[in-house]
Structure formats: C-alpha cells, structure tokens
Amino acid sequence: MQELAELERRIAAxxxxxxxxxxALQAATPATDPAAGGDASGEIARLTAALTAERQLTAELRARIAALQSTEPAPTPADGQGADLQARIDQMTRQLDVQGLEMHRMRKTMVQLRENLRGLRRAQAANLADPEQINRAMMAELEAVRVTRLSEVAELDEIITELTPLIREEPLDA
Structure with missing residues (x-):
C-alpha cells in the first residue's frame, strides 16, 4: 500500500x-519574438523531449501499478479501500492523459500562431495587406482561446475530482 501511495504522489507531481x-509556455509565448531571431524549432524540440519523458514516466508508473496489482491479493468486497485506491489511480491516470493531450494541442496552436504572426509581420513590413493571412491569424488565435479553455476545463475537472470526496465526508463530520 505504501508503494501505491508513492505512485499516487508521483502522478500528482x-x-x-x-x-x-x-x-511557462503561456508566459514564454509573448516573450518569444520569431522576427527578432528566436527559433521555434528549438522550443518544439525541447517540448517534444519533455512530452516524451512524461510519456515514459507514465508508462513506467503503469507498469509498476500492474506489477503491484499482480503481487497483491485481489480485493474482496469487504476490502473497499483497495478498490477505492485503484479507482483513484485510474482516475488520476486519465486526468494525466487528458492534460497531456491538452498540452499537445496548446503547443500545436502556439506554433501555428507564431507562424501566422511572422507572416503578418512580413506583410506589414512590405506594406501589403493580405485579408486571407489576417483571417488565418484570427482563426489561429480563436483556436488558441479554445485550447486554453479546454485546458482550463480539464484542470477544473481535476480540482472537482479532488474536492468531491472531501465534500462527501463533510456531512459525516458534522
């Protein structure tokens, strides 16, 4: 059981x-100026490496959970604590997957935004107004807002999930 608590702590971390x-990505986005010589490919490579590391960590944690489940006796109906713990681990794993997906979408949208802004800067420097390019930039910005909202919804779902057991326990304590 201590190993499950450790795995839970690692997933939360x-x-x-x-x-x-x-x-950090949201904070760094306005500071990065591709026209000033910033290279988005280096950032993409760094973020891809971080995503790969997180996926590897998730795979390791799942393997450890599977190993623990195979060594522990199966929970009996009277052993509700083990089932509750497993349900919580499964839920946290799903939340981690959702956040990883939202993070991937956010990165993709930010790259698209940077490319559109770079094109708009070039058009402005050449005194050319391209309505189609402005439209693409606006669509990319709208997508960034949608992705940010989805990310926030996933985070709120996580918070609600953590608070629900506490709310259920409150009437018992009163």
Missing part, C-alpha cells in the same frame, strides 16, 4: 509539472 510547463 507529474500533473503539477505539466501544469507548470503549460504556465
């Missing part, structure tokens, strides 16, 4: 790192 990475 991974979720925290993902959240911090998304915040």
């Amino acid at each position: 991974a979720l925290h790192r993902i959240g911090a990475g998304v915040e």
